[in-house]
Each structure stands twice: as structure tokens, then as C-alpha cells.
């Protein structure tokens with residue numbers, strides 16, 4: 001058999017495609033730029049940071065190479081960096097000392113807890129950067145759950161009343177957005193009512209609407225120090241990874257209860273959920289690019305198995321393509337540097 005190419009052996013591609021040639025638009029860089037459908041911008045980014053006690057203190061997070069925990073004074077520096085880079089929002093997560101944890105998560109309601117102090121100091125120094133705080137009890141409970149635990153069950157309604165107070169304490173400390181990540185039923189409405197009646201009607205709510213019981217939170221639990229504390233799993237309140245229609249019902253409730261934005265978490269394995277929620281509700285939709293999604297790229301890049309920076313940018317634009325308006329990502333400062341360099 002003769003495998004060499006002869007012109008008379010060429011397939012008639014013009015006939016096959018009806019003369020349409022998809023590659024014509026891809027030939028040059030300027031043309032690829034011209035037809036590009038989605039773009040990641042600085043305005044899309046939310047940068048999460050971990051806060052610890054102490055002064056001028058920073059700690060690496062072994063399972064999240066490139067991520068550090070900062071004492072409050074250094075968190076202020078991070079906020080200054082966010083302002084310089086043009087990152088609109090900083091998300092704060094506390095690493096609470098085990099001694100301050102109890103089965104009720106009482107430290108969550110202490111108005112001078114780590115998060116509240118960080119909010120006050122950052123707001124005073126860098127008022128231009130939006131501050132998002134997480135509403136959930138897991139950084140404060142000795143059992144590592146997001147709500148109150150009684151006889152082996154996470155009890156919904158009493159947890160909601162504590163979460164609403166936690167949100168108010170954070171609003172009083174100056175946060176701009178509260179983000180309930182606990183997945184209790186009715187907490188968005190309860191938080192909205194509590195904030196409104198206390199004069200914090202301007203504080204926004206990003207609801208962790210479709211938050212799945214995921215393996216991709218592992219490194220985060222390490223970072224906030226709740227991983228080894230967690231008894232059992234979170235399957236009775238976080239969603240089953242096999243479900244999609246259920247996310248629509250969750251969104252319907254959160255929006256009716258007053259959510260200003262909705263969030264899908266994790267991001268990468270749930271791009272289909274982002275697209276469905278965006279198409280169905282047209283709400284500002286946030287993708288949470290979780291710790292696990294971050295660390296798997298960092299680990300592969302450290303091994304030389306993939307180009308970490310390209311994989312990062314590709315992952316981030318995939319959220320835009322799926323319909324997300326913004327992305328909460330540990331890659332935020334690095335992505336911002338790259339985006340600025342290409343301005």
C-alpha cells in the first residue's frame with residue numbers, strides 16, 4: 001500500500017465542510033484576540049487569605065504551596081497589595097487557636113475575634129477594597145462542623161440563629177459582604193432580617209448556594225486548622241455531588257430569601273452547575289475555585305508535570321466561559337500580576 005500523499009488522494013474538505021474553514025480565524029494572534037469570547041479581568045477576582053494571631057507573623061500552609069497565613073498587621077499589607085493590584089475583594093478566613101474553640105463555636109460571636117479585628121484594621125487602612133467574611137461555625141467549633149451538633153446531628157434552626165448573630169458581629173466590624181457557607185436551610189433570610197433590623201441593610205450577602213460535600217476542601221481545612229478536628233462528614237448539610245436539579249431549588253430559595261449573589265463550590269468539577277444557575281436565574285454568580293483545585297495544579301507544576309501558570313489561567317477562564325461573573329481563588333494575586341503585565 002502506498003501511504004505517501006498524492007494530490008489526487010486528498011479528501012475534498014471544501015465539499016465536506018461546505019467551504020467553511022474554522023482555522024481561518026485562528027491563523028494570527030490579532031485574529032484570535034478579535035474573536036475571543038471570554039476574558040478574565042482583574043475585576044473578576046476575589047482573593048481569600050487566612051488570618052492568624054500574633055504580630056508580623058506569617059506561616060506557610062504545607063498543603064497549599066504559595067499560600068500563607070498572615071497575622072492581622074500583615075493581612076493589612078495583603079489588602080494594600082490587593083488595592084495596588086486592582087483586586088476588588090478580599091475574603092478573610094480565621095485560623096482559630098484550638099483553645100478558643102468549643103462545641104458551640106462561641107468565639108464566632110466574640111466581636112473582637114480574629115476576623116473582626118482584621119476587618120476593623122483593614123477597613124481603616126484600605127477602605128477601597130471590599131471585604132468578604134465567611135459565615136459558618138467550623139473555624140470555631142471543637143467538632144469542626146459548620147453548625148451546632150447535638151446527639152450526632154447538626155441542628156438547623158438553632159444554628160441559623162447563631163449564624164445570623166455571627167453575620168451581624170462581622171457587619172459591625174466593617175465587612176462589606178457576608179458569605180454564609182454553612183448550608184443550613186433558611187439562613188440567608190434570617191441573616192438578611194437580622195442585618196436589616198440592625199441598620200446594616202447595605203451589607204451584601206453572597207450565598208454559598210450550591211455547596212457540595214466535596215473532597216476538594218481538604219487543604220483549606222488544613223489551612224484553618226479544622227481538618228483534624230472534623231468528626232464525621234458534612235453530607236447532611238452540603239449537597240450530594242451527583243445532584244444538579246437540586247442546585248436550582250437551592251438557588252430559588254436563596255434568591256427569594258434575599259441573596260445578592262449566588263455561589264457554586266467547588267468550581268472546576270461543577271462548571272455545569274455554574275452554567276445552569278446563570279442561565280436560569282441571571283444572578284451575579286461566583287465560582288469558588290477551592291483549595292483542592294489550587295493545590296492539584298501547584299503539586300503537578302512542582303513536579304514538572306504541567307505548566308502551572310498556563311493551567312492556572314486556563315482554569316480561571318473556564319469559570320468565565322461557564323458563566324461566572326467572579327471567581328474566588330487562591331491564585332488571585334498571581335493571576336492579577338499576569339493580567340496587569342498584559343494590559
Ligand SMILES: NCc1[nH]cc(CCC(=O)O)c1CC(=O)O
Nearest residue numbers: 136138181216217220290291292
Ligand atoms: N464553612 C467552611 C468552608 N468555607 C470555605 C471552605 C472551603 C474552601 C476551600 O476548599 O478552598 C469550607 C470548608 C468546608 O466546608 O469544610
Ligand SMILES: [Mg+2]
Nearest residue numbers: 183184185250
Ligand atoms: Mg440552602
